[in-house]
Amino acid sequence: MSKPLKWLVGISAGLVVSVLIFTGGVMLGSHSSETEDDNFAAIEDAWRIITEEYVEKDNIDTAALSQAAIEAMMDFIDDPYSTYLNRESYLETMNQLEGKYEGIGTEVSIADKGVVVIGVYTDSPAEKAGIKPGNIITAVNGEDIAGMGLMDIVLKVRGPKGTSITLTVLDYEAGTHRDVAIIRDEVHEKSVHFD
DSSP states (O other): OOHHHHHHHHHHHHHHHHHHHHHHHHHHHTOTTOOHHHHHHHHHHHHHIIIIISTTGGGOOHHHHHHHHHHHHHHHHTOTTOOOOOHHHHHHHHHHHTTEEEEOOEEEEEETTEEEEEEEOTTOHHHHTTOOTTOEEEEETTEEOTTOOHHHHHHHHOOOTTOEEEEEEEETTTTEEEEEEEEOEEEEOOOOOOO
């Protein structure tokens, strides 16, 4: 299926789901006995109608449709600290918890304009490229990251060892932006020990 056709099918499916959910919500919203099961039944009905009765049902990528529905729910709650982890994201998170991953070697926190660097690992690609705590990363490979969830940004920055990434970095004190090209490498997080 061509990319424009996929977009058209995706948009059409999204519109159908939105209309069905809105209509179901209006119809069910007037009943005070509405339960979570009723809400889930509306989602199941929308899924069934799209996958069984939609004109171009054979062209629907159900995995992509599921992912889009989950992303819509996550967007709806509008919480930058809540994230759905698909298999790839989950594995990446587990690697991070083990203290090793391939990326640039920074610790970041969500900020209005992107992410603020709160720490840079010693001898990491980020340190070698001159990234410092307090810098604000505003774009990854030219894509503005303001408003994205933290995990989505982390997954954009991480990548296989030896691959290149360009970060747009705001030096808050100087008030200047600069593009920084970094080659990703294996990063080992240092454990903190208390004596």
